[in-house]
Amino acid sequence: MTLLAPVFLVGLFAVGLPLWLHRLSSENPNRQPFSSVMFLEPGEPRRVLAKNLQYLLLLALRIGILALLALAFARPALLGSAQTLFGESASLHVIVMDVSASMRYGQRWARAQDIAAEIIDDLDSTDLGQLVAAGRLIRVLEAPSLDRASLRQGLNLLEPGLFRIDYGQIISAMDGILRGAELPVVLHLVTDLQQNSSPTRFADLIPQTSLELRLHDVSVAGEANWGIDGLGWSAASAEVTVGIRGYGTAAAEMTVLLELNGDAVASQLIAVPAGAAVRLNFDGLELKSGANRIRARLTPGDSLTVDDERALVVRRPSPSPVLLVAGDPRGRDALFISAAMDTLPERAWQIEQIVPAAMPEKTLADYLLVIVGDGGALAAENSAQLRDYIVAGGALLMALGQRAVGLDQVPITNQELLTVSQFGRVSSDYATVGNLDRTHPALSAVDDLRSVKFFRYLAVVPDGSDSVLIRLDDGTPLLIEHLLGDGRVLLFTSSLDRQWNDLPLKPVFVTLVAELSAYLTGGLALSSEASLGSTLSPRAVGLAGGQIFDPDGNKALGLAGTGSGDEVLLDQTGFYEIVGAGQTELVAVNVDPRxxxxxxxxxxxxxxxxxxSPGTSRNVPSAALGVVETPPTPIWPWLLGLLAVIVIVESWAGNWHLRVRRGIAA
Structure with a gap:
């Protein structure tokens, strides 16, 4: 207890005023001369006593008014730490509820709520309770409080989500929340103790704050689960692959249903061995142009339904016009290039082949990609036409063959070109690939390129802004990416026929040409899937702006609180739809298979x-929990309320007392 303005206690001396006034008025002023009282009967003792009690009550009320008024102006307040306020045996019990997707299994969540309710019921009257939810984020639902009803209400409103948790992140977050708690801390973690939730380093489980850790396991021995852990699309075979895995399961038969754009198109009944993983292939799907919704479902479902289905978006782009400029009159380079690009029919290339002399008759802006089999076959006007096309945002894939020998500059890009063609002299009569940038999206799927033999190639000196994607083993650039205006050029410094290398005879030739063409036309993303908990914006799918709708068809609010133009948190599973600029794109979101x-x-x-965490201990005081270093709790407002009540009672009592003295009362 403390007084914020103790000087006003001087006002307590005013209590002498009612004592003095009551003393002066103790004799009845209504005196009348009377000859003798010998013939009068004595008054009733009860009435005399009642009058005296009324007198003392009125005196006490008036003294109380003055005393409370002085105390109220002195502003008394309560001071003290959390320990002194709540008792020497008080503790802070923090209940952390695991709300990950695995808590949806069977009756796990019901058991978790029952355990948390028992913890709340078992708290001592002086213990503080706090409720925390652990999912994608660590959320404090209830601040430290003695209010048990509030804790129970928060618990009843809580439900498991779709995200996974990491116990190391939970401990780290609780260190920040509990740092400096004055009360001893007991941390209750109500969870299923899932192995996949363990951090990579065991050291991350060590709490930096002194606390007592109590683990409440809601799992039951022998729990088994089936799930779809993969759904993919093969561009080469046009097949959908579904992966099914059992965890602690017995052998069983189940049906896998496949849906395309909301319609069931195929199903397979399979026998899965105990605890095994199987892969199923579905072919013959007829994809429509644009984005296609593919969903695989497992029937019958089990006790964890969120992993019994998986979604995937597959895009079949509209036919892309490609202009192939053949430098070889016999068409060898054009033959190999066309054959390679036709191996992926879902890319729907529309290839038009011409010779350089016919280029002035073409409007290059009508073509998504131009491929030149030998840059040396281009005339000056052809190079100028192609340069204008690229600067305006076009894409060019160009090789250098026999007709480029003797040039001092690369056509179009004007990079320095040695006048003498180079022959491989590394270990024998050919060169091989020495370095390949697999981080580049155009080369991530290219394998076995090092088996190709390059008998002849041209030495190109890259510009400072160029990216060398492939180098031969002698360091000579083989594939260069050159940016020009708003467009780009991929320059291959050897031929795309059998004259200078054996690349067209290798299976990797098909993959290389197709992937380079797809990269230049922006058609690499045949399928799209985003992680649950990540963010999505229209720019991520190639749109300058647009509106994003969640799997339920509702307008998704951005992280900034608006509905368009900014990033949206992907917190649901299913298909998100992005609409903008007359286009519609889709992104599939699935629960983490772990x-x-x-x-x-x-x-x-x-x-x-x-x-x-062997036990609890006292930490340095801090205000992190809102229960330490407590500011003074004022009690003078309560005194003012009590003063108002006493003033009313005093007024009534004083009026009654005066009526009695005047002889009005009976």
Missing amino acids: ESDLTPMESNTVSRWLAL
Whole structure:
């Protein structure tokens, strides 16, 4: 207890005023001369006593008014730390609820709520309780409080989500929340102790804040689960592959249903061995142009339904016009290039082949991609026409063959070109690939290129802004990316026929030409899938702006609180739709397949974790919890309220007392 303005206690001396006034008025002023009282009967003692009590009550009320008025102006307040306020045995019990997707399995969540309710019921009257939800983020639902009803209400409103958790991140977040708690801390983690939720480093489980850790396991031995852990699309075979995995399961038969754009198109009944993983292939799907919704479902479902289906978006682009400029009169380069691009029919190339002399008759802006079999076959006007096309945003794939020998500059890009063709002299009569940039999107799927033999190639000196994607083993650039205006050029410094290398005879030739062409036309993303919990914006799917709709068809609000133009948090599973500029794009979002594995942590790991927090101890005071370094709690407003009540009672009592003295009362 403290007084914020103790000087006003001087006002307590005013209590002498009613004492003095009541003393002066103790004798009845209504005196009348009377000859004798010998013939009068004595008054009733009860009435005399009642009058005296009324007199003392009125005196006490008036003294109380003055005393309370002085105390109120002195502004008394309560001071003290959380420990002194709540008692020496008080503790802070923090209940952390695991709301990951695996908690949806069977009756796990019901058991978790029952355990949390028991923890709340078992709290001592002086213990503080706090409720925290652990999912994608660590959310404090209820601040430290003595209000048990509020804790129960928050618990009843809580539901498991779709995200996974990491126990290391939980401990790290709780260190920040609990740092400096004055009360001893007991951390209750209500979870299924899923092995996949363990951090990479065991050291991340060590709390930096002194606390007592209590683990409440809601899992039951023998729990098994089936899940679809993969759904993919093969561009080469036009097949959909569905992956199914069992965790602790017995052998079973199940049906896999495949949906295309909302319609069931195929199903397979399979027998899956105990605890095994199988892969199913579905072919013959007829994709429409643009984005296609593909969904695989597992029937019958099990106790964890969120992983019994998986979604995928596959795009079949509209036919793309490609202009192929053949430098070889016999058409060898054009033959190999056309054959390579035709191996992926879902890319729907429309290839038009011409000779350089016919280029002035063409409007290059009508073509998504131009391929030149030998840059040396281009005339000056052809190079100028192509340069204008690229600067305006066009794409060019150009090789250098026999007709480029003797040039001092590369046509169109004007890079320096040695006048003498180079012959491989590394270990024998040919050169091989020495370095390949697999981080580049155009080369991520290219394999076995090092088996190709290059008997002849041209030495191009890259510009400072060029990117060399492939180098030969002697360091000579083989594939160069050159930016020009708003467009780009991929320059291959050898031929695309059999004259200078054996690349067209290798299976990798098909992949290389197709992937380079797809990269230049922006057609690499045949399928799209985003991670749950990531963000999505129209720019990510190639749109300058647009509106994003969630899987339920509702307008998704951006992270900035608006509905368009900014990033949206992907917090649901299914298909997100992005609409803008007259186009519609789709992105599939699925639950993390690691949540399907319900395998619990090993008992010795749990024991080691619990040993990291042997008990509770007092920390340095801080205001992190809102229960330490408590500011003074004023009680003078209560005194003013009590003063108002006493003034009313005093007024009534004083009026009654005066009526009695005047002889009005009976």
